[in-house]
Amino acid sequence: GNSVTQMEGPVTLSEEAFLTINCTYTATGYPSLFWYVQYPGEGLQLLLKATKADDKGSNKGFEATYRKETTSFHLEKGSVQVSDSAVYFCALVANDYKLSFGAGTTVTVRA
Amino acid sequence: KAGVTQTPRYLIKTRGQQVTLSCSPISGHRSVSWYQQTPGQGLQFLFEYFSETQRNKGNFPGRFSGRQFSNSRSEMNVSTLELGDSALYLCASSLAEDRVETQYFGPGTRLLVL
Numbered sequence: 001g002n003s004v005t006q007m008e009g010p011v012t013l014s015e016e017a018f019l020t021i022n023c024t025y026t027a028t029g030y031p032s033l034f035w036y037v038q039y040p041g042e043g044l045q046l047l048l049k050a051t052k053a054d055d056k057g058s059n060k061g062f063e064a065t066y067r068k069e070t071t072s073f074h075l076e077k078g079s080v081q082v083s084d085s086a087v088y089f090c091a092l093v094a095n096d097y098k099l100s101f102g103a104g105t106t107v108t109v110r111a
Numbered sequence: 112k113a114g115v116t117q118t119p120r121y122l123i124k125t126r127g128q129q130v131t132l133s134c135s136p137i138s139g140h141r142s143v144s145w146y147q148q149t150p151g152q153g154l155q156f157l158f159e160y161f162s163e164t165q166r167n168k169g170n171f172p173g174r175f176s177g178r179q180f181s182n183s184r185s186e187m188n189v190s191t192l193e194l195g196d197s198a199l200y201l202c203a204s205s206l207a208e209d210r211v212e213t214q215y216f217g218p219g220t221r222l223l224v225l
Contacts, residue, residue, distance in 0.1 A: 043201055044216040097167050101154040
């Protein structure tokens, strides 16, 4: 079946540090890949997505590139802010309409 | 455009009771999916509805059921509640014009079973 593995947290960073969250996947066919973010007490917000190999998704300074050869979709941000503190989920959807999520990575950014 | 709305936002029930949660999708979206989020199991897919038909179902017992109405609004029901059903229940909607359409989430309903 489809599955997503993302790096375990928690991750603690200082403001303006570089953030990377690793994500790899297993899927049949050609999935679409997503990063969602969840702030405390809220639902999931779509952060970015990529629908085919070599696509780069970007939003709010975050980027991730769909790498089919390494089945990866790592999330990066060059300079984090305190407001980026949240839980980040890597996810995919293949031919079955359902999102398969990674376990989530908690990121805390200190001023 | 209004986002996905879920009601109620918070709910407290006791074991053995049943509960119904409601979800209104983004206008024009025809697919509604439900997910359960718990600290131990993470985010798990419950089921997905499109045009009032269940198209996909996750690995949950029959106590969990859902339906979709002609206006695309959806409800999920959990009967004979157990302590382990305490969770955040998230609803997501999508256009569903193809199988890999982006899903947009509501704020969730937090259910506590005592």
